[in-house]
Amino acid sequence: SQTIHQWPATLVQPVGSPLSLECTVEGTSNPNLYWYRQAAGRGLQLLFYSVGIGQISSEVPQNLSASRPQDRQFILSSKKLLLSDSGFYLCAWSVRGTGSYEQYFGPGTRLTVT
């Protein structure tokens, strides 16, 4: 069965510090991968998605970047965090090429920038 892992679960970082959040998927190959941010009590904002290794689409201009160094690994990074980067970061995957676009979310990382 497929599983998706995200770490860390919670993170408190000072303004101006770097960030690296990792997401890995097991049990599937060639997935589409997604990074979302959810502010407290708000909806899901799509940040990046990837249809393959090294292929990243950015949805909104921001202080963040994403990379996909391996097929089932998706990394979200920042060189210098801003207070506005606080939120709940969710990684998700979907099966590519089958016409089914349902997404499976990881447990998320709660980031607080202080």
Next chain:
Amino acid sequence: GQQVMQIPQYQHVQEGEDFTTYCNSSTTLSNIQWYKQRPGGHPVFLIQLVKSGEVKKQKRLTFQFGEAKKNSSLHITATQTTDVGTYFCAGKGRRTALIFGKGTTLSVSS
């Protein structure tokens, strides 16, 4: 750009009352999906609707996809406290990524 609007933003009901959330897209969708996020948790896929006018049921939950494939609804009959959470619709247009609505947060008092 493509947008998916969801109403209401919040809904409080007494246990046993019905609940409905509505989703409207600015463009025609190839499919629409619904997700539920429990407080403190992550979104979990509920269902996908593909056909115009499609209706699907999961126990007390009824999902509809509009004839024009631009709107959808989720209706819960006789809510229970286990139904609390935020319900998101997500539309699939031409792009690879889904467009999520902002969600409807349901609270239920017993």
